[in-house]
Amino acid sequence: MTIVIFGGNGDLAHRKLLPALYNLHVDGLLPPRIAIAGVGRKDTPDAAYREFAKDGITKFSRRPIDEQAWQTFAAMLFFVKASLDGEQVLAPLGARLDIIEHERGLPGDRIYYFALPPALFVPTVKQLDRARFVNRTGDPVARLIVEKPIGRDLDSARAVNDAIAGVFDERQIYRIDHYLGKETVQNILVMRFANSIFEPLFNQKYVDHVQITVAEEEGVGTRAGYYEQAGALRDMVQNHMLQLVALVAMEPPHALDADVIRDEKLEVLESLRPIEGAAIDANVVRAQYAAGFDLGKPVPGYREEQGVDPCSRTETFVALQIFIDNWRWAGVPFFLRTGKRLPKRASEISVHLKEVPPILFNANPAARLDPNVLSVRIQPDEGFSLGISSKLPGPHVRVYPVKMDFHYGSTFGGSSPEAYERLLLDVIAGDPTLFMRRDAVEAAWRWVMPILERWAETTTDSLPAYPAGDWGPVEAGQLVESTGRRWRAL
Numbered sequence: 001m002t003i004v005i006f007g008g009n010g011d012l013a014h015r016k017l018l019p020a021l022y023n024l025h026v027d028g029l030l031p032p033r034i035a036i037a038g039v040g041r042k043d044t045p046d047a048a049y050r051e052f053a054k055d056g057i058t059k060f061s062r063r064p065i066d067e068q069a070w071q072t073f074a075a076m077l078f079f080v081k082a083s084l085d086g087e088q089v090l091a092p093l094g095a096r097l098d099i100i101e102h103e104r105g106l107p108g109d110r111i112y113y114f115a116l117p118p119a120l121f122v123p124t125v126k127q128l129d130r131a132r133f134v135n136r137t138g139d140p141v142a143r144l145i146v147e148k149p150i151g152r153d154l155d156s157a158r159a160v161n162d163a164i165a166g167v168f169d170e171r172q173i174y175r176i177d178h179y180l181g182k183e184t185v186q187n188i189l190v191m192r193f194a195n196s197i198f199e200p201l202f203n204q205k206y207v208d209h210v211q212i213t214v215a216e217e218e219g220v221g222t223r224a225g226y227y228e229q230a231g232a233l234r235d236m237v238q239n240h241m242l243q244l245v246a247l248v249a250m251e252p253p254h255a256l257d258a259d260v261i262r263d264e265k266l267e268v269l270e271s272l273r274p275i276e277g278a279a280i281d282a283n284v285v286r287a288q289y290a291a292g293f294d295l296g297k298p299v300p301g302y303r304e305e306q307g308v309d310p311c312s313r314t315e316t317f318v319a320l321q322i323f324i325d326n327w328r329w330a331g332v333p334f335f336l337r338t339g340k341r342l343p344k345r346a347s348e349i350s351v352h353l354k355e356v357p358p359i360l361f362n363a364n365p366a367a368r369l370d371p372n373v374l375s376v377r378i379q380p381d382e383g384f385s386l387g388i389s390s391k392l393p394g395p396h397v398r399v400y401p402v403k404m405d406f407h408y409g410s411t412f413g414g415s416s417p418e419a420y421e422r423l424l425l426d427v428i429a430g431d432p433t434l435f436m437r438r439d440a441v442e443a444a445w446r447w448v449m450p451i452l453e454r455w456a457e458t459t460t461d462s463l464p465a466y467p468a469g470d471w472g473p474v475e476a477g478q479l480v481e482s483t484g485r486r487w488r489a490l
Helices: 011-026 046-060 067-074 091-103 118-130 154-165 183-193 224-249 258-271 278-283 408-412 419-429 438-457 474-481
Strands: 002-006 035-040 077-081 110-114 142-147 173-176 207-215 284-290 292-294 297-299 317-323 333-339 346-353 373-379 383-391 399-407 465-467
Touching: 002 011, 002 091, 011 035, 011 046, 011 067, 011 419, 035 091, 046 067, 046 077, 077 091, 110 118, 118 142, 118 154, 142 154, 154 438, 173 419, 173 438, 183 224, 183 373, 183 383, 207 224, 224 258, 224 284, 224 317, 224 333, 224 346, 224 438, 258 438, 278 284, 278 317, 278 438, 284 474, 317 474, 333 474, 383 408, 399 408
Parallel strands: 002 035, 002 110, 035 077, 110 142, 142 173, 207 333, 284 465
Antiparallel strands: 207 346, 284 317, 292 297, 317 333, 346 373, 373 383, 383 399
């Protein structure tokens, strides 16, 4: 196998891809014969590229450099200069790859990774086609990994998908969402369908509501150019959060086959109740962070960040109330929130079960029992917990909430593999289960488009604001409290 990383000297390769491949090598999970070729515009000798990779691994790998393992891994790394401008510009890349594969005894099976700005997806795939790098028959193997976002609206997503489909067959395309590679996200299916205690509860009969929070502590940082064009709805909700909704809400698949699981997730996305017109104003809250504090240090507001339009209307926070109109979830609200400059970095799914009847231990209206909550922590403290009510020791009947808690780190020891490790390994193995299919990407865009169009029609210059370091605007709290509920404290 040869892994060809377009954008091989970029930030994603430096921080994520090369450290992930190194860790797979240390674990003995890479194929015994493999080459990794970075591709970029700069003329970079192989030795310099190996130093670039070593620096990224030293800084960002979950385990330290082992010199013996590094020497073996470094021998797999190469760099090829290539531009995407003009005709047949990938001919030198093809010639170099042929030499590398011949020297290493490789059969010509290749994975092409687009670690590129989204605007370069279509030109690059067209260049691969012109260079005759891709064979749809699968011999030799050719697979494509595309980073999100796929487009910035439904029409552009279709255009990207059409261009890619003109060169690659759908079974060769892996649209990567790193959230789906996290161990806890993968464990959602195991928790639901391998434990008879949980699955019978996942329906409108027992669940009062579901909350999904993806909180980021940092601000926009150096990504202002991208974020100004995206915003929280495009950046997080359309992909990550709707995929989490699909995993929590999907029906039991009849097999672990990739397309069986992806069919069930698609069913959830297609069952989302449309939010249109005035319903958007009632069920969707957007806001920007203003100046505030991070760990006691003053930080600027979004509009004061470098590279941000001082009159920007890009949302850095969004909260939604959504419904899934199917038999299992009819009438159960799902509350989603995500934002930057929130008090902590945390991602959690919490399933709030219905209250016990107001009799016996729950008879006092002034001291209602806390409903049971099943919480799935995606990051940073991976694991899940179940809150239950228990009697306090002593002669009197006093009920107190306690937590049954599972932590990945303390139970299994060591550090969990990074998301990119699992996802890269799946592409090498040809397993698309954790990757988004074209129909799911476009179904998610179809659902968010009325919200984006409503916002585009709004002429006001101001958005609700929240101080950096707070849990969002007051309107987000009101969204949940108007239903008699409240956001779960993280």
